[in-house]
Amino acid sequence: xxxxERRRQLLGIGLRKFVDRPVQELSLDEVAAxxxxxxxxxxxxxxxxxxxxxxxxxxxxxxxxxxLRPDDGVTGxxxxxxxxxxxxxxxxxxxxxxxxxxxxxIGLPAGAAGPRQDVAIGLRRNISGLVCTAMGYAAPxxxxxxxxxxYVEDLALQHTEPGTSWGAGTAPxxxxxxxxxxxxVALGPPA
Amino acid sequence: xxxxERRRQLLGIGLRKFVDRPVQELSLDEVAAxxxxxxxxxxxxxxxxxxxxxxxxxxxxxxxxxxLRPDDGVTGxxxxxxxxxxxxxxxxxxxxxxxxxxxxxIGLPAGAAGPRQDVAIGLRRNISGLVCTAMGYAAPxxxxxxxxxxYVEDLALQHTEPGTSWGAGTAPxxxxxxxxxxxxVALGPPA
DNA sequence: CGGCTTATTGAGCAATGCTCAATAGTATGC
DNA sequence: GCATACTATTGAGCATTGCTCAATAAGCCG
Numbered sequence: 001x002x003x004x005e006r007r008r009q010l011l012g013i014g015l016r017k018f019v020d021r022p023v024q025e026l027s028l029d030e031v032a033a034x035x036x037x038x039x040x041x042x043x044x045x046x047x048x049x050x051x052x053x054x055x056x057x058x059x060x061x062x063x064x065x066x067x068l069r070p071d072d073g074v075t076g077x078x079x080x081x082x083x084x085x086x087x088x089x090x091x092x093x094x095x096x097x098x099x100x101x102x103x104x105x106i107g108l109p110a111g112a113a114g115p116r117q118d119v120a121i122g123l124r125r126n127i128s129g130l131v132c133t134a135m136g137y138a139a140p141x142x143x144x145x146x147x148x149x150x151y152v153e154d155l156a157l158q159h160t161e162p163g164t165s166w167g168a169g170t171a172p173x174x175x176x177x178x179x180x181x182x183x184x185v186a187l188g189p190p191a
Numbered sequence: 192x193x194x195x196e197r198r199r200q201l202l203g204i205g206l207r208k209f210v211d212r213p214v215q216e217l218s219l220d221e222v223a224a225x226x227x228x229x230x231x232x233x234x235x236x237x238x239x240x241x242x243x244x245x246x247x248x249x250x251x252x253x254x255x256x257x258x259l260r261p262d263d264g265v266t267g268x269x270x271x272x273x274x275x276x277x278x279x280x281x282x283x284x285x286x287x288x289x290x291x292x293x294x295x296x297i298g299l300p301a302g303a304a305g306p307r308q309d310v311a312i313g314l315r316r317n318i319s320g321l322v323c324t325a326m327g328y329a330a331p332x333x334x335x336x337x338x339x340x341x342y343v344e345d346l347a348l349q350h351t352e353p354g355t356s357w358g359a360g361t362a363p364x365x366x367x368x369x370x371x372x373x374x375x376v377a378l379g380p381p382a
Numbered sequence: 383c384g385g386c387t388t389a390t391t392g393a394g395c396a397a398t399g400c401t402c403a404a405t406a407g408t409a410t411g412c
Numbered sequence: 413g414c415a416t417a418c419t420a421t422t423g424a425g426c427a428t429t430g431c432t433c434a435a436t437a438a439g440c441c442g
Contacts, residue, residue: 003389024215027429038391039429049430103294124345143357147345154315154341155381158334166334167382176381183374190346190367191358194420218398229422230398236420240399 007045009035014056015063019097023053060101061123064090068127070134077178079134083127084152084177088170091156099157124149131181140189148184152177198236200226205247206254210288214244251292252314255281259318261325268369270325274318275343275368279361282347290348315340322372331380339375343368 001009013034017026028049032039046052068086070079091098101123128145131137137145159165159173167173192200204225208217219240223230237243259277261270282289292314319336322328328336350356350364358364 001389006389022215024213028431029429040392040432041390043431044389140357143346143349146349147342150345151338151342154338155334158337159381166331166380173381176378180375180378183378184371187367187371187374189357190350190364192420197420219400220398231401231423232421234400 003045006035006037010042010045010052011056011059014052015060018056018060019094019100022100023056026053028052057101060097061126064098064101064123065126065130068130070130075134077135077182080131080181081174081178083130083134084174085170087127087152088156088159088173091153092160092170095157095160102153102157124153135181137185140191141185143191144184144187144189145181148177148181151180194236197226197228201233201236201243202247202250205243206251209247209251210285210291213291214247217244217247219243248292251288252317255289255292255314256317256321259321261321266325268326268373271322271372272365272369274321274325275365276361278318278343279347279350279364282344283351283361286348286351293344293348315344326372328376331382332376334382335375335378335380336372339368339372342371 010031013031014023014026017030028039028042031052032042042052046055067090068083070082074082124146127149128142131145131149132142155173155177159167159170201222204222205214205217208221219230219233222243223233233243237246258281259274261273265273315337318340319333322336322340323333346364346368350358350361
């Protein structure tokens with residue numbers, strides 16, 4: 001097995017496991033056993049346990065972002081609608097995964113200058129980047145869009161909360177979010 | 192030292208420590224050493240390591256919520272303004288603490304029926320409860336208010352992000368958030 | 383085949399989560 | 413004031429686990 005495959009295999013195992021429990025509780029023993037390799041090998045691919053965890057979470061972030069990217073040629077509000085639809089659908093289908101991703105996180109460094117990357121917030125930044133390019137929004141609007149992503153994220157998570165689901169389908173939710181964005185922009189940036 | 196004091200002491204140590212690093216990396220050895228007690232004693236007060244971590248994070252949540260509660264007699268939009276002001280101020284003053292609280296979280300259970308409590312989302316629910324009673328909002332509006340809290344939280348965190356601070360003071364930010372709430376309500380719930 | 387690189391192992395160390403029987407210290411009932 | 417019950421506290425000890433390192437196996441190129 002080539003190193004590239006190994007790496008992907010190990011990350012894949014992490015991705016499968018991290019839905020069930022917080023990443024930090026995923027022992028390298030377990031990963032090694034599942035992969036059928038020795039514990040020592042993991043340290044050949046990842047310098048430390050947390051490095052492995054970060055790699056897993058980063059992979060999860062890339063995976064989420066990939067499914068959100070709107071179809072080629074679609075722009076403007078239609079693109080935003082696609083993004084929101086896919087986002088809500090994904091949260092709906094794999095609530096545990098997304099929940100674990102956002103809140104079952106590797107902690108952030110207190111000083112922001114640390115080497116660690118905040119992948120959950122990084123994902124928000126990426127999504128808001130998607131939206132901004134789709135709508136042609138410029139720099140001073142990005143904070144608002146960023147916070148709007150947090151808003152959509154929270155609504156989607158609430159919507160899929162077991163037992164508390166208000167409304168049947170996802171359509172009103174998507175409508176609400178898409179309609180909100182221009183309203184926010186009209187409200188003007190908080191600066 | 193009475194058990195009540197002990198408990199508070201141990202939680203206090205956790206509260207101080209969990210700003211610097213993710214809670215999960217706080218070893219019981221360290222806590223025991225700092226408290227000047229044996230490791231075994233910790234298991235007399237908390238059944239397991241994660242139980243201790245959860246207790247610490249829950250205490251942090253109570254602490255945050257306490258500072259947000261508006262003054263007696265203040266209601267309506269004025270109360271909302273107070274809440275937002277204090278929230279932003281708190282995030283501003285102790286960014287690391289709040290960041291660690293929301294995102295450096297103990298992971299959530301995949302199945303929602305698990306015994307664990309989601310304290311970060313629980314805090315959001317509590318804050319939105321504060322806002323709803325202040326404004327007299329009824330049940331169908333709560334999801335929107337909840338998501339609005341997420342919006343405010345994200346903006347506040349962005350605002351204190353080192354280097355990326357747009358705008359000088361917190362006033363425009365507070366204005367923006369307070370103004371947004373009735374707009375959201377007017378937009379109607381997504382159901 | 384011989385030699386180089388590297389993926390891989392396995393032993394071993396130290397930290398740490400956790401258990402448990404023993405102890406010390408305190409309050410209570412008489 | 414004494415004995416009893418209770419519990420806070422300890423310390424030894426076990427198993428897991430993050431991590432290191434020297435040794436080995438396995439490919440690859442000449």
